[in-house]
Amino acid sequence: NDSILKNEANPNNWASQLGNYAGQRYSPLDQITTNNVKNLQVAWSFSTGVLRGHEGGPIVVGDVMYIHTPFPNKVFALDLNNPGRVIWKYESVQDPTVIPVMCCDTVNRGVAVADGKVFLAQADNTLVALDAKTGKEVWKAKNGDHTKGETLTAAPLVVKDKVFVGISGGEFGVRGHLTAYDTNSGKMVWRAFSTGPDADVKIDPSKTMMMGKPIGQKDLGVSTWPGEEWKRGGGTTWGWYTYDPALNLIYYGTGNPGTWNPTQRAVDKDRAKSDNKWSMTIFARDPDTGEAKWVYQKTPFDEWDFDGVNENILADINMNGQQRKVLVNFDRNGFAYTLDRATGELLVAQKFDPTVNWATDVDMKTGRPNVVDKYSTFANGEDKNTAAVCPAALGSKDQQPASFSPDTGLFYVPTNHICMDYEPFSVSYTAGQAYVGSTVSMYPTPNSHGGMGNFIAWDAAAGKIVWSRPERFAVWSGALSTKGGVAYYGTLEGYLVAVDMKDGKELWRFKTPSGIIGNINTYTHNGKQYVAVLSGVGGWAGIGLAAGLTQEAGAQAWHNAVHPGHTEGGGVATAGLGAVGAHQSLGEYTQLGGVLTVFHVPDQK
Ligand SMILES: O=C(O)c1cc(C(=O)O)c2c(n1)C(=O)C(=O)c1cc(C(=O)O)[nH]c1-2
Ligand SMILES: [Ca+2]
Numbered sequence: 001n002d003s004i005l006k007n008e009a010n011p012n013n014w015a016s017q018l019g020n021y022a023g024q025r026y027s028p029l030d031q032i033t034t035n036n037v038k039n040l041q042v043a044w045s046f047s048t049g050v051l052r053g054h055e056g057g058p059i060v061v062g063d064v065m066y067i068h069t070p071f072p073n074k075v076f077a078l079d080l081n082n083p084g085r086v087i088w089k090y091e092s093v094q095d096p097t098v099i100p101v102m103c104c105d106t107v108n109r110g111v112a113v114a115d116g117k118v119f120l121a122q123a124d125n126t127l128v129a130l131d132a133k134t135g136k137e138v139w140k141a142k143n144g145d146h147t148k149g150e151t152l153t154a155a156p157l158v159v160k161d162k163v164f165v166g167i168s169g170g171e172f173g174v175r176g177h178l179t180a181y182d183t184n185s186g187k188m189v190w191r192a193f194s195t196g197p198d199a200d201v202k203i204d205p206s207k208t209m210m211m212g213k214p215i216g217q218k219d220l221g222v223s224t225w226p227g228e229e230w231k232r233g234g235g236t237t238w239g240w241y242t243y244d245p246a247l248n249l250i251y252y253g254t255g256n257p258g259t260w261n262p263t264q265r266a267v268d269k270d271r272a273k274s275d276n277k278w279s280m281t282i283f284a285r286d287p288d289t290g291e292a293k294w295v296y297q298k299t300p301f302d303e304w305d306f307d308g309v310n311e312n313i314l315a316d317i318n319m320n321g322q323q324r325k326v327l328v329n330f331d332r333n334g335f336a337y338t339l340d341r342a343t344g345e346l347l348v349a350q351k352f353d354p355t356v357n358w359a360t361d362v363d364m365k366t367g368r369p370n371v372v373d374k375y376s377t378f379a380n381g382e383d384k385n386t387a388a389v390c391p392a393a394l395g396s397k398d399q400q401p402a403s404f405s406p407d408t409g410l411f412y413v414p415t416n417h418i419c420m421d422y423e424p425f426s427v428s429y430t431a432g433q434a435y436v437g438s439t440v441s442m443y444p445t446p447n448s449h450g451g452m453g454n455f456i457a458w459d460a461a462a463g464k465i466v467w468s469r470p471e472r473f474a475v476w477s478g479a480l481s482t483k484g485g486v487a488y489y490g491t492l493e494g495y496l497v498a499v500d501m502k503d504g505k506e507l508w509r510f511k512t513p514s515g516i517i518g519n520i521n522t523y524t525h526n527g528k529q530y531v532a533v534l535s536g537v538g539g540w541a542g543i544g545l546a547a548g549l550t551q552e553a554g555a556q557a558w559h560n561a562v563h564p565g566h567t568e569g570g571g572v573a574t575a576g577l578g579a580v581g582a583h584q585s586l587g588e589y590t591q592l593g594g595v596l597t598v599f600h601v602p603d604q605k
Helices: 003-009 096-101 551-562 572-582
Strands: 041-047 059-061 064-068 075-079 085-090 112-114 117-121 126-131 137-142 157-159 162-165 177-182 188-193 242-244 249-253 281-285 292-297 312-319 322-330 335-340 346-351 359-362 369-371 386-389 403-405 410-416 418-424 438-444 453-459 464-471 480-482 486-490 495-500 506-511 521-525 528-535 595-600
Touching: 003 112, 059 112, 059 521, 075 117, 112 157, 126 162, 157 242, 242 312, 249 312, 322 410, 335 359, 346 359, 403 480, 410 486, 480 521, 486 528
Parallel strands: none
Antiparallel strands: 041 595, 059 064, 064 075, 075 085, 112 117, 117 126, 126 137, 157 162, 162 177, 177 188, 242 249, 249 281, 281 292, 312 322, 322 335, 335 346, 359 369, 386 418, 403 410, 410 453, 418 438, 453 464, 480 486, 486 495, 495 506, 521 528, 528 595
């Protein structure tokens, strides 16, 4: 089975969520250029009929476009020969009690299309395979249990005859894993947990490498957690997955350790003894067997909710005159990591957000961040406010995937520019209830450009920002770069923005009907290039607003939903409020609801 490889080799398609297995979100199409992008206009549009956050983007294979929605996770197959005509529609029936256990809105990051099937990971943990021609169900598999706080938001990835799905619920005491299902039968092939020992052994202490050495830890990191805390230790896998066919390795990251209160996860006063393995870690695994070839833990013993799940972009770049096969990761913690993707060797670790203050730098021998005591929520302790930590829990970058252009050798990165106050408190575990234990409030980075986002170009060999465009709100959409020299991103006000990849200069912008947290994709149909994006404000950055609520009502409803009858304990409510607070003026800029907008240059060909 090589249909994704085949489809992605044809640049007329947009065959997978990140554009290709390498996760580059780059298109070799060059009809739309820095000269004519100013003539882009709406070709057609389509309303999904679903409110709340629309993440991910349209997949195009041949004459068909596949789009998806947040809960209840509809899928539409649209006919490109009769734009907007629905070939088929899939509408799932899901238990609505799944909604309150979704931490960060009812988002879904899109479908995978391969082997004549469309794969959808539903919020209620159902992985469903649909016939790509008819939309009829081929098989279904159950990947988790929402009554225990498990949900699905990530896009599946198909590699050979397996489809990979993660799990969400790091705010609910879930134990994270990545699971492979057989694309033909829907049978589970393997499951690899992020924390503690696996049923099938997927980490080998003598073979799995970290920083050039076997991890050596026979207990697989269990002793880096107090008691049995690893069983509800988070490390969920809700981000993006990439794949290197030549090395036969699949790459993904693990999220925050549960709870957000570090004191509850400490085994010693010395923070270095409580790494909470393997949360906040990049995994490189053999997709056939699940075996972990190497790991790299970016934020051992997290104290700030810096989930390590962001996309791992595979690129071949020039470093000191040598062509290197690297993996580049823009982590929520504000550091951009360049690693050798075959071995996991750490080559570069630099801040891609100059305002990051929780660590001074990364020790290149050990790979560990040097944490600044003043911003250590563990050093300051429970029920104490740690003020002015940068970045906020939303991170310098959250789920919004970046882009790499092989033409310029640069990365184009949507980023956030927000700081926070963080007050951890003790919380007890109840299955299906929030397991957070922190009050967080967020606000624009002080003494900075005044906005809450930047769109930047990054040199991953040097570890340096090449240019940076300030934006009023967090840039929560996925980026696109193109051979035509134009990069695209969306804003929370709903603008689709086109910039010159050389210098970041704005070339064009268009106001779509709602805030953009989806990814901008491009394809050709009948020989002509189109640009497509889903609007629909939401996600963590637009939460509350996406539910059509005022700031106060939104926070209250959120709180009641995730933690009925409790004022202490959950803490997701206050964290949610923090995100709303950061963007409190957004409501006047955007409408709710999902809309697909497709653009073209009308007089082209
Ligand atoms: O730990 C988790 O399992 C988990 C899941 C999700 C999710 O599934 O969307 C998010 C987060 N954490 C999270 O920390 C976060 O900032 C976040 C933002 C978003 C979003 O889509 O805007 N989802 C999530
Ligand atoms: Ca999380």
